[in-house]
Amino acid sequence: MRCKTAEKWILRSLDHPLSDEQEQALAAHRRECAACRALEQEYLGLRQILQAEDFPEPKPYFWERLQPRLESMHRPGLQAVWKQWGLRAIPCSLAVIVFFTLAATFLISPQPEELSQAGMLLRDQNPFQDTLLLAEDVPDNPGMVLLFTSLDENGSLRRQSP
Amino acid sequence: MDDRELVKKAQAGSRDAFGALVEKYRVKMFNLAYSLTQDRAAADDLAQEVFIKAYLALPNFKFQSAFGTWLYRIAVNASKDFLRKETRVRKIPLEDSPPGTLMQEDTTSQIDDAREKEKRKKMVHSALESLPEKYQVILTLRDIQGFPYGEISQMLEISPGTVDSRLHRARKLLRKRVLQLSARLGGDYAV
Numbered sequence: 061m062r063c064k065t066a067e068k069w070i071l072r073s074l075d076h077p078l079s080d081e082q083e084q085a086l087a088a089h090r091r092e093c094a095a096c097r098a099l100e101q102e103y104l105g106l107r108q109i110l111q112a113e114d115f116p117e118p119k120p121y122f123w124e125r126l127q128p129r130l131e132s133m134h135r136p137g138l139q140a141v142w143k144q145w146g147l148r149a150i151p152c153s154l155a156v157i158v159f160f161t162l163a164a165t166f167l168i169s170p171q172p173e174e175l176s177q178a179g180m181l182l183r184d185q186n187p188f189q190d191t192l193l194l195a196e197d198v199p200d201n202p203g204m205v206l207l208f209t210s211l212d213e214n215g216s217l218r219r220q221s222p
Numbered sequence: 223m224d225d226r227e228l229v230k231k232a233q234a235g236s237r238d239a240f241g242a243l244v245e246k247y248r249v250k251m252f253n254l255a256y257s258l259t260q261d262r263a264a265a266d267d268l269a270q271e272v273f274i275k276a277y278l279a280l281p282n283f284k285f286q287s288a289f290g291t292w293l294y295r296i297a298v299n300a301s302k303d304f305l306r307k308e309t310r311v312r313k314i315p316l317e318d319s320p321p322g323t324l325m326q327e328d329t330t331s332q333i334d335d336a337r338e339k340e341k342r343k344k345m346v347h348s349a350l351e352s353l354p355e356k357y358q359v360i361l362t363l364r365d366i367q368g369f370p371y372g373e374i375s376q377m378l379e380i381s382p383g384t385v386d387s388r389l390h391r392a393r394k395l396l397r398k399r400v401l402q403l404s405a406r407l408g409g410d411y412a413v
Contacts, residue, residue: 072386106393106397109346111366
């Protein structure tokens, strides 16, 4: 048996029983190899030291000290709430803003824009449409008729009546 | 009252039932934490943290394993986080002794078995602390806490075969580190 195999079986024997055949082979190797005997003692010694661990007494009032910490779990601080919800709120807020912007764009009808006379002519619109005097379908305002009539009487360019 | 009933009551909101579970497992949690930290205050903090995590996760506990095993799993994970976070100065308790003095004491004065054993124990623990965290944890669970393979397998969520191989590697590495420490400090490591 090689020492490497012996070491493997020594380590295995610390946790599991070896088969009879393995035990005999290991015992025979142990008799011949001082290094493997020492190795086995080292491993057994290490385990013994670890198993003999001394534990100090835990600090007193463990449960009494734990209780307030558990209580604080039920009342999350503002910071904890922000941590939990803050990051989720950002995309939600953006979505709401986009929604309202789109709604405003499509649902609210635009005000008619005021165009200059040149603009109206470009758009093939009557620039004088607001001028009621010249509107053909608007009935004559008697007051305005009298006004123009008086102007006509005083004007030198008054056309002679036929 | 057994663990199952206490857990059900605690899940229903009984603080007393959770307190009973804490009382039952606090020493075990403390001992596990102490094995890994070798510091009483740190072990106490770690044990408290384990129970806080257990309290928060208790509504999700579905009795797929024993409560103790589940609690140990939380403790192991919390300990691993602690080992990763803490930058600990590796304690070499014999560093102030000049090389060779250990052997001089053996030969020139009466052998003080208790002192020698204490020194070897500290050397072994220093070597244990220097191991990678997965080896520290498995040696602690197996050799210090004495858990069987099956429970270790459940706590660490690894197969029994992996427990076996990891344990073997851990012990080999521990021995190597102890020998290195012993050579640095002078003298032979002898049990």
